[in-house]
Amino acid sequence: MVVKRLGGLLTARLNCRLHKVMSKHSWKDLSAQPKVKYFTQVKARPPTFVAFLSRKTKLSNTDLLFLTKSLKEDFDLGGIPITL
Numbered sequence: 001m002v003v004k005r006l007g008g009l010l011t012a013r014l015n016c017r018l019h020k021v022m023s024k025h026s027w028k029d030l031s032a033q034p035k036v037k038y039f040t041q042v043k044a045r046p047p048t049f050v051a052f053l054s055r056k057t058k059l060s061n062t063d064l065l066f067l068t069k070s071l072k073e074d075f076d077l078g079g080i081p082i083t084l
Contacts, residue, residue, distance in 0.1 A: 011038065011039070011040045011041070014039045014040065014041065014049070015038050015039055017070070017071075017074050017075075018036060018038075018039045018051075018067075021066075021067065021070040021074070022036060025063070025066055034053050034054075034057050034059055034063070035053060035054035035055065036051050036052070036053055036054075037052045037053065037054055038051075038052050039051045039052070040052075043083075046080070046081050046082065046083060047077065047080060047081075047082040047083070048082070048083040048084075049071070049082065049083070049084050050084075051067075051084065059084075064084050067084060068082055068084060
């Protein structure tokens with residue numbers, strides 16, 4: 001049995017990936033695109049991340065799934081449940 005453990009990910013590394021991921025995502029309405037200021041990991045077990053937005057908006061379930069999938073792919077977190 002292989003168990004993956006995740007320590008803290010650097011905020012700078014997360015933000016660099018976040019900007020690339022957000023630019024890949026196809027937004028239905030560009031004016032509705034959330035402006036994410038930065039993204040950080042607040043807890044290691046289970047991996048929990050917080051996104052700080054520029055205005056009071058809520059990310060849709062589709063956006064949350066997209067970000068979760070991107071995090072798992074970019075940081076090789078395949079079988080680890082993550083919380084956003």
